Amino acid sequence: xxxxxxxxxxxxxxxxxxxxxxxxxxxxxxxxxxxxxxxxxxxxxxxxxxxxxxxxxxxxxxxxxxxxxxxxxxxxxxxxxxxxxxxxxxxxxxxxxxxxxxxxxxxxxxxxxxxxxxxxxxxxxxxxxxxxxxxxxxxxxxxxxxxxxxxxxxxxxxxxxxxxxxxx
Numbered sequence: 001x002x003x004x005x006x007x008x009x010x011x012x013x014x015x016x017x018x019x020x021x022x023x024x025x026x027x028x029x030x031x032x033x034x035x036x037x038x039x040x041x042x043x044x045x046x047x048x049x050x051x052x053x054x055x056x057x058x059x060x061x062x063x064x065x066x067x068x069x070x071x072x073x074x075x076x077x078x079x080x081x082x083x084x085x086x087x088x089x090x091x092x093x094x095x096x097x098x099x100x101x102x103x104x105x106x107x108x109x110x111x112x113x114x115x116x117x118x119x120x121x122x123x124x125x126x127x128x129x130x131x132x133x134x135x136x137x138x139x140x141x142x143x144x145x146x147x148x149x150x151x152x153x154x155x156x157x158x159x160x161x162x163x164x165x166x167x168x
Contacts, residue, residue: 003118004126005134012036012114012135013051017058020112025131027104028055029097031115032066032077032085034137042076045138052081063100065089067120091117092124101128 009015012035033039036048044052055062064085068074074087084103089096101108108129115121116137125132 003122005118005122005132006112007133008135009133010136011138013047014135015114015133017055017060020131021058021060023131024110025112026060027106027111028060028062029100029104029111029113029125029130030062030064030083031091031113031117031121032064032074033068034116035114035121035135036064036081037077038138040073042073042080044080052083061104061106063103065091065096065100067091089124091115091120092127094124094128097124097128097130 007015012030030036036052037044052062062083064077064081064083066074066077066085066087067089069088071087074085078085084100086096086099091097097113101111104111109131111128112131112133113121113125113128114133114135115125116135118134122132122134
């Protein structure tokens, strides 16, 4: 099994929105924890908050799909982000990803799935038929050493498209 994100960027705000728009992308499906919000904090960085306002102003639609099963947490994140959050998704399963497409009223090729986990977010996006962008985890510098090793192992399965390290 190969996981092939179309792009790999350091931070979600490194994604080139103008280029995505020119490619026909009209919607985002974001992972929550470690992609647009530090895990279990409910806190949104100012730079990400500004970036989310920019994508909305450009006409992109957004939904968050998280594997987090805690309803109180995903509801709180929904209020903080002012975006719909679908929790307990079980990615790479596609059920909640399909629901997100319905909410966006878009087809998979018009959407980009953005996440920090190759074997959940990116693989789920691939299985959906969407464009995919892998980001570095927001709190990678704070992660337990075991998690760091697991992430390195997970990256063994990542084989990016040839131009993927470009900032999109």
